[in-house]
Amino acid sequence: MAEAYIYDTVRTPRGKGRKDGKLHEITPIQLATQMLQAIRDRNQIDTADVDDVVLGCVSPVAEQGADIARVAALNADYAETTAGVQVNRFCASGLEAVNMAAAKVIAGEAEFAIGGGVESMSRIPMGSDGGAWPMDPAVAFKTYFVPQGVGADLIATKFGFSRDDVDAYAMESQKRAAKAWEEKRFAKSIVPVKDVIGEVVLGHDEYMRPGTDMQSLASLQPAFAAIGEQMPGFDAIALMRYPEIERINHVHHAGNSSGIVDGASAVLVGNKEIGAKYGLKPRARIKGMASIGSEPAIMLTGPADVTTKLLKRLGMTVADIDLFELNEAFASVVLRMMQALDIPHEKMNVNGGAIAMGHPLGATGGMILGTVLDELERTGKQTALVTLCVGAGMGTATVIERI
Amino acid sequence: MTDQAIRQDLDADGILLLTIDCPGLSMNVINADLSRDLAAAVERIKTDAAVKGAVLTSGKPSGFVAGADLKGMNFQGDAAAAAKNSGKSKMAVLFEGVSGLQNLLRSLETAGKPVAVALNGLALGGGLEIALACHYRVAADNPRIVFGLPEVLVGLFPGAGGTQRLPRIMGVQPALMYLLQGKNMSPQEALGFGVVQEVAPAAEIVDRAKAWVKANPTKFTQPWDEKSFKFPGGAGATNPNFAQTFIGGNAMAHKQSNGNMNQIKAILSVVYEGAQLPFDTALRLESKYFAKVVADPQSSNMIRSLFVSKQAAEKGARRPKNVPPMKTKKVGMLGAGLMGAGIAMVSAQAGIDVVLLDRDQAAADKGKQYTADRLAKRRTSPEKTAEVLGRIHATTDYADLKGCDLIIEAVFETREIKADVTRATEAVVGADTIFGSNTSTLPITGLAEAWSKPENFIGIHFFSPVEKMPLVEIIVGKKTGPEAIAKALDYVAQIKKTPIVVNDSRGFYTSRCFGTFVQEGLAMLGEGVTPALIENVAKQMGMPVGPLAVNDEVGLDLSYKVGQQTKKDLGDAYKPGPGEAVIEKMMELGRHGRKNGKGFYAYPEDGSPKHLWPELSANFPVSAEQPTPADVKERLLYRQLVETARCFAEGVLETPEDGDLGAIFGWGFMPQSGGPFSAMDTIGLPTVVQNLDRLTQTYGERFAPPQLLRDMAEKDESFYGNAAKKAA
Secondary structure, three states, rough: OOOEEEEEEOOOOOEEEOOOOOOOOOOOHHHHHHHHHHHHHOOOHHHEEEEEEEEEEEOHHHHOOOOOHHHHHHHHHOOOOOOEEEOOOOEEEHHHHHHHHHHHHHHHOOOOEEEEEEEEEOOOOOOOOOHHHHHHHHHHHHHHOOOHHHHHHHHHHHHHOOHHHHHHHHHHHHHHHHHHHOOOOOOOOEEEEEEEOOOEEEEEOOOOOOOOOOHHHHHHOOOOHHHHHOOHHHOOOOOOOOOOOOOOOOOOOOEEEOEEEEEEEEEEEHHHHHHHOOOOOEEEEEEEEEEEEEEOOOOOOHHHHHHHHHHHHOOOOOOOOOOEEOOOOOOHHHHHHHHOOOOOHEEEOOOHHHHHHHHOOOOOOHHHHHHHHHHHHHHOOEEEEEEEEEEOOEEEEEEEEEO | OOOEEEEEEEOOOOEEEOOOOOOOOOOOOOHHHHHHHHHHHHHHHHHHOOOEEEEEEOOOOOOEOOOOOHHOHHHHHHHHHHHHOOOOOHHHHHHHHHHHHHHHHHHHHOOHHHEEEEEOOOEEHHHHHHHOOOOOOEEEEOOOOOOHHHHHHHHHOOOOHHHHHHHHOOHHHHHHHHHHHHOEEEEHHHHHOOOEEEEEOOHHHHHHHHHHHHHHHOOOOOHHOOOOOOOOOOOOOHHHHHEEEEEEHHHHHHHHHHOOHHHHHHHHHHHHHHHOOOOOHHHHHHHHHHHHHHHHHHHHHHHHHHHHHHHHHHHHOOOOOOOOOOOEEEEEEEEHHHHHHHHHHHHHHHOOOOEOOOOHHHHHHHHHHHHHHHHHOOOOOHHHHHHHHHOEEEEEEEEHOOOOOOOEEEEOOOOOHHHHHHHHHHHOOOOOOEEOOOOOOOOOHHHHHOOOOOHHHEEEEOOOOOOOOEEEEEEOOOOHHHHHHHHHHHHHHOOOOOOEEEEOOOOOOHHHHHHHHHHHHHHHHHHOOOOOHHHHHHHHHOOOOOOHHHHHHOOHHHHHHHHHHHHHHHHHHHOOOOOOHHHHHHOOOOOHHHHOOOOOOEEEOOOOOEEEEEHHHOOOOOOOOOHHHHHHHOOOOOOOOHHHHHHHHOOOOOHHHHHHHHHOOOOOOHHOOHHHHHHHHHHHHHHHHHHHHHHHHHHHHHHHOOOHHHHHHHHOOHHHHHHHHHHH
């Protein structure tokens, strides 16, 4: 079996996912196209050697529909022979895309394969694709469907994280992200997005609020109390699964949950030979990857489960990992993983995360993989584990190791 | 034809007037006669060239059609038999069986001729479904007329096109509200939704309906049969309104039903899926879901208890046959506390004069004020309020009881006080008057000793709050005679409540069995089970409130007193309940329940919602090992089941119907089960006994099945099976 190496990673800056966001005028196909062009041009590869482009996208409808990966490859003037496939593992779609690209390389199906993702949340709002899970009555009842935010609040309640705990975590994320930008730690991966006349519309993460402190966070109203406690009353459904809990403590709000943003990412994966052909130095080896299902009502406890599963398979322990990167969907998700696996905060999301910079659903996995690889290189460390919590109760993870 | 249910009259314009008038019934219901005549009428509309169109109406002043004849339904038995004969699966037979009326109505609306309906009065369930299949609907302008699809309330859903036509007329979201809640609408509301197209004076509705038929010889197609049909409010998996309606609606229905009601899930599914299908396919799907719902014993259990047994009880199923009607004209209400005040209120509202007596005038007046306050809250008109209050005479003078033909006593729950007021009353009204005690715990036979003619002494046990709770438990003492029973039942009919009749025993039926639910909850708390787990599982299994919450409402001090009284009464025979130590500890801690703001729950002074008392776990340490929710549910369920079975074995209960009605309407026992006896029959008595034996080994004798249950299990009998055999 071949080894899968990471040769390069690129990402857009993240634009506010609203009508006044800088990336709102940029179509999702453009976001994906520009990342594919950038990763090709930076590495000067002939795309005839790229066998497949795998892109994550969580709302693959309307202008994100119709296999945006293949169409983005065509639009980026890739070789006609480069195939494309869009995948959806909710929030882990981008990482799943990289894992699939790596699997294709390992299996010998591809020489080069690109993984990544795209999501324009300002143009295609979250939930636009509907789905049987929340809508179909039989399925919603069977799976005890509740929105993720209620699940995140349930995690905080069940595992004992107070409003202060989650707010303190959020403040630290903002602090770390601000420092990382200040020190240009993201520079290697960031590719500014250009408009139709070729001018840069966004060169930095637009969503950040570096001045955030505990007072400003404390003033925010819990976001999921109304839908949980009143209409339509999702808390009662969550408690059918967790009857040992009297009531859910609603601690999450806009300031300690991931931001809604637009963005895209791409990761160039390939075997040793194809890299050598272009004189490219592998930046890291993909050491292992895994996905897992977890209880769907609380929904977001998969990261610890999938990490345990993957480390066990690799014969590793938590101590063997130098840096952890867990998508900050909600503060409680990260606090729970650190609690469950005894991971020190110094190793977790050292440059901030989605609470500060945003979470462009399908793209995030590819983005944070690049972030942690850049950080390994900057600090001379070896091994990192990237993971995300996933809708409907899942977790996906990847371990990378610098060569 | 002597059993003709529909008269046909063809007028000079070729309009066939179909007048529904079920013979021998005060109200039209959909039964075999009506179905047969409707089929014949549809055939004539289709084939008789002289018929240009039709108008349906009712020949009864009581209304149009009140729905299907649920008493005549036996889906289970019919399908099982037919399946045996035809070699088809039971589900296939059920599917064919349930789609009869639906197919007929579809033929009516696609017969090629205009059909209108003139609704002179109520149209419910299948009655409204008939109307919805007519192209034009005219209603009489009487605001008291109701239209609705109440099937959901008895474990069913509309199966004659109602789940498909209503959303296509009024939109998915409002239709779901009516389908899921069984809510009624007035003619004006119906007009607003397009459920009827015209409201007119009652005398004109048939003419208006005919006028429409005459004016529309060709343009009458139902909207959903038009090519250009658009769902009002939109429909389809990619429609945001539709998606939001279901995401929210699923959650609300799941929360309200705790996922326990099959018909609620089926209604949501059939509307969700049906709205995305062509009309005829959607109708077929409706029949499939309907078959699925009626194939589950849950629906027949619910129909039996919530509809058939309830109506029978209200119509006097348990009334001694030979006693002439004994209407109450003037009731003497002893005690003007919460119960006495409530009983006075419902009596006065039923047109009965009330003498409301208490020890001091202020207490009696306060009792009367209770009615005034409740009526004001309901925005009752000043005239009506004055009329009702005018019937209540608040007094302290026993002499005022003169002329009362029924006495109800609701004074403090001690034997001595009760005996005093009983004797004082007899001195005024004489021992021939029927005397009813509203005691909830003290045996009637003992209390009757204070009345010289114990045959005229009976228990009339109300539930709190009286004006809201539907049940009255009639308790027959050892010496109680048939006249007292008849009098009590006639009175319960007057105040429009549902009666059950039980024999004397400590706690009778309802208090005794409900008490086991509470005690089992307390026992678990004492054993170290997480309190939230106890409370949540109780609610999720279909009990209205958790055992700790309900004990707070009743008052822990009251539970304590009842326990002490029982201990005193029984002496050495007394066995302490499994939760008694918990109550004693709470009394030591000065926690009396909601009344002093301190119980198992804390009641914050700022008015924010109550929550479990945080120090509960310090006083009742939570074990590291917790039972599963299924274990907690099993204990709470089986503790109640075994006690109801004992009541049956001991003769406290004479019929399973009394047991099921008393459980559902008295203490809110899992309505989806149809009651504890329906539940035991459905589980199967051998399994019930097996589970009880296992629970006895783990938790003790309180779970031990009575011998009768063992015997029945061995013979593979059932409570309702035996009752039917006995009746035959």
